[in-house]
Amino acid sequence: xxxxxxxxxxxxxxxxxxxxxxxxxxxxxxxxxxxxxxxxxxxxxxxxxxxxxxxxxxxxxxxxxxxxxxxxxxxxxxxxxxxxxxxxxxxxxxxxxxxxxxxxxxxxxxxxxxxxxxxxxxxxxxxxxxxxxxxxxxxxxxxxxxxxxxxxxxxxxxxxxxxxxxxxxxxxxxxxxxxxxxxxxxxxxxxxxxxxxxxxxxxxxxxxxxxxxxxxxxxxxxxxxxxxxxxxxxxxxxxxxx
Ligand SMILES: [Zn+2]
Numbered sequence: 048x049x050x051x052x053x054x055x056x057x058x059x060x061x062x063x064x065x066x067x068x069x070x071x072x073x074x075x076x077x078x079x080x081x082x083x084x085x086x087x088x089x090x091x092x093x094x095x096x097x098x099x100x101x102x103x104x105x106x107x108x109x110x111x112x113x114x115x116x117x118x119x120x121x122x123x124x125x126x127x128x129x130x131x132x133x134x135x136x137x138x139x140x141x142x143x144x145x146x147x148x149x150x151x152x153x154x155x156x157x158x159x160x161x162x163x164x165x166x167x168x169x170x171x172x173x174x175x176x177x178x179x180x181x182x183x184x185x186x187x188x189x190x191x192x193x194x195x196x197x198x199x200x201x202x203x204x205x206x207x208x209x210x211x212x213x214x215x216x217x218x219x220x221x222x223x224x225x226x227x228x229x230x231x232x233x234x235x236x237x238x239x240x241x242x243x244x245x246x247x248x249x250x251x252x253x254x255x256x257x258x259x260x261x262x263x264x265x266x267x268x269x270x271x272x273x274x275x276x277x278x279x280x281x282x283x284x285x286x287x288x289x
Pocket of ligand 1: 065066076081
């Protein structure tokens with residue numbers, strides 16, 4: 048067998064499989080799969096959903112997360128359809144941590160360029176320490192780390208000086224109906240009042256939003272200590288309740 052030339056070896060090393068269709072590609076997701084992902088080109092999703100003109104009629108604007116928003120800006124990468132329905136559960140429940148990088152890179156590429164005002168600090172929605180120990184990582188924090196690297200915006204600490212903490216253990220939202228979800232999330236978060244006071248604009252990062260209840264509860268806790276702060280929310284997927 049003829050030995051491979053250095054160039055062939057180098058090219059082979061660059062080629063790997065698309066995480067969605069397993070075709071060979073030099074990207075994590077091949078161009079064909081990326082063009083299939085409808086979230087990327089959807090004109091409405093390119094915008095801050097809290098500021099979309101109310102003459103626009105679209106299902107996304109009727110969504111609870113938009114109607115009940117207790118924050119200033121909502122930026123979403125896409126509706127919770129394929130491929131997000133594959134990538135996010137794989138990241139969250141099956142240890143595929145590298146998908147956080149892919150999702151955050153898409154967010155930077157397809158959403159951040161439309162923003163005029165970037166936040167001063169990134170706050171991933173905190174997990175309770177018990178859930179953190181079960182899972183071994185916080186998926187929102189992994190997404191936030193890539194965002195932080197690309198945008199040069201610091202990320203909130205996770206130690207005792209963290210801006211926000213989850214102080215109460217809650218049942219997974221996916222196991223509850225709408226009313227149970229609301230009750231489940233009351234008074235879950237605590238805020239560091241001195242630390243939050245130094246910011247004028249923060250962003251909360253999460254993987255999937257359903258009713259927005261978790262994030263609204265976190266915002267209410269923050270506003271109690273910093274009523275004039277601007278809060279943006281960046282989320283990868285926007286889900287509907289089944
Ligand atoms: Zn593919």
